[in-house]
Amino acid sequence: MSQHAQKPIIIAGPCSAETEDQVMRTAAKIAGHSAVTAFRSGVWKPRSRPGNFEGAGDSALQWLQKVKKVYGLPTAVEVATPQHVEKALEAGVEYLWIGARTTSNPFSVQELTKALKGLEVKIMVKNPVNPDLSLWIGAIERIMKVTSAKVMAIHRGFYPYEQTPYRNIPKWEIPIELKTRMPEISIICDPSHISGNRALVPEVAQYALDLNFDGLMIETHINPEHALSDANQQLTPENLIKLLNNLQFRDQNVNGNVQNALESFRNQIDSIDSQILELLAQRMETTRKIGAFKRERNVAAFQLKRWKNIIRSRMETGYSLGLSKDFVRKMLQSLHKESIRIQSEIMKQQKDQEN
Ligand code: PEP
Ligand code: MN
Numbered sequence: 001m002s003q004h005a006q007k008p009i010i011i012a013g014p015c016s017a018e019t020e021d022q023v024m025r026t027a028a029k030i031a032g033h034s035a036v037t038a039f040r041s042g043v044w045k046p047r048s049r050p051g052n053f054e055g056a057g058d059s060a061l062q063w064l065q066k067v068k069k070v071y072g073l074p075t076a077v078e079v080a081t082p083q084h085v086e087k088a089l090e091a092g093v094e095y096l097w098i099g100a101r102t103t104s105n106p107f108s109v110q111e112l113t114k115a116l117k118g119l120e121v122k123i124m125v126k127n128p129v130n131p132d133l134s135l136w137i138g139a140i141e142r143i144m145k146v147t148s149a150k151v152m153a154i155h156r157g158f159y160p161y162e163q164t165p166y167r168n169i170p171k172w173e174i175p176i177e178l179k180t181r182m183p184e185i186s187i188i189c190d191p192s193h194i195s196g197n198r199a200l201v202p203e204v205a206q207y208a209l210d211l212n213f214d215g216l217m218i219e220t221h222i223n224p225e226h227a228l229s230d231a232n233q234q235l236t237p238e239n240l241i242k243l244l245n246n247l248q249f250r251d252q253n254v255n256g257n258v259q260n261a262l263e264s265f266r267n268q269i270d271s272i273d274s275q276i277l278e279l280l281a282q283r284m285e286t287t288r289k290i291g292a293f294k295r296e297r298n299v300a301a302f303q304l305k306r307w308k309n310i311i312r313s314r315m316e317t318g319y320s321l322g323l324s325k326d327f328v329r330k331m332l333q334s335l336h337k338e339s340i341r342i343q344s345e346i347m348k349q350q351k352d353q354e355n
Pocket of ligand 2: 015016219229230
């Protein structure tokens with residue numbers, strides 16, 4: 001997403017600092033790769049429910065100081081309160097990031113600005129949990145008001161209300177829109193929290209680079225299976241290095257602005273299409289459930305009255321959204337045909353069972 005060819009920012013390290021040994025052993029392996037810009041680690045962990053591991057707390061900051069001293073790696077931690085900011089700065093942390101839950105709450109962001117005022121530390125703002133671009137931009141603006149330091153954004157995906165292979169659905173059109181509205185902001189992608197599963201991380205990371213993101217934040221743990229948080233999505237340092245070596249870094253100067261703009265539109269289309277397909281799959285799954293229900297109660301698959309209502313209400317909604325009535329009718333006919341086919345098949349299965 002950068003206009004200039006710049007070295008991408010690569011931030012890697014565990015979801016949470018658990019022990020000094022885990023932090024130092026992870027850092028030792030990560031530090032060996034020249035692409036790595038900083039070592040990340042959660043120190044205070046926001047958890048959805050109490051009783052889970054809530055981070056090692058203040059003592060973890062000493063381990064991060066040691067990482068910096070021994071391996072020369074700048075460090076990055078999540079801050080959620082002004083006290084976190086003070087403590088992280090005392091420990092010489094160079095990158096602070098605001099987590100998705102904190103960005104979601106303007107009161108918390110406003111509290112944080114008190115501690116960030118006038119600071120020269122780099123600050124990264126993760127997107128809010130819900131796909132609300134104004135909330136994301138609002139948090140960035142609040143911070144930019146109090147500091148002239150570099151403010152960056154982290155795209156970590158959004159809570160999925162629909163069926164999706166991702167833990168947090170990427171909705172790439174949202175960070176693209178952020179870049180369009182705030183071209184001066186660097187955006188890095190967090191493929192770990194988008195994926196929720198380590199197998200998906202490399203392809204999401206590459207996709208982000210193809211979209212010209214300015215860097216990546218990737219959770220890496222010396223022993224991911226036994227991690228105390230986000231065990232499914234963390235990579236071993238070996239797999240992180242493999243991923244970094246296989247990434248295709250784009251030459252951002254080659255394409256020129258027109259090509260970049262065109263690509264950004266195409267990427268929006270790609271993302272929207274995949275969401276349409278996921279929704280269609282969900283619709284057909286529901287159709288199957290209705291089919292089974294009708295079969296049990298001996299109701300015919302095709303119900304004329306219901307179908308007429310569907311056509312009428314959808315055409316009205318589509319029209320109010322700027323779609324042509326003819327297009328909406330044809331699309332519905334095709335959807336309906338497929339639904340009837342699915343339901344008839346379910347009915348047929350019953351007949352086959354009876355015979
Ligand atoms: C994290 O980076 O470990 C984290 C808690 O992320 P998020 O705020 O994106 O959920
Ligand atoms: Mn995590």
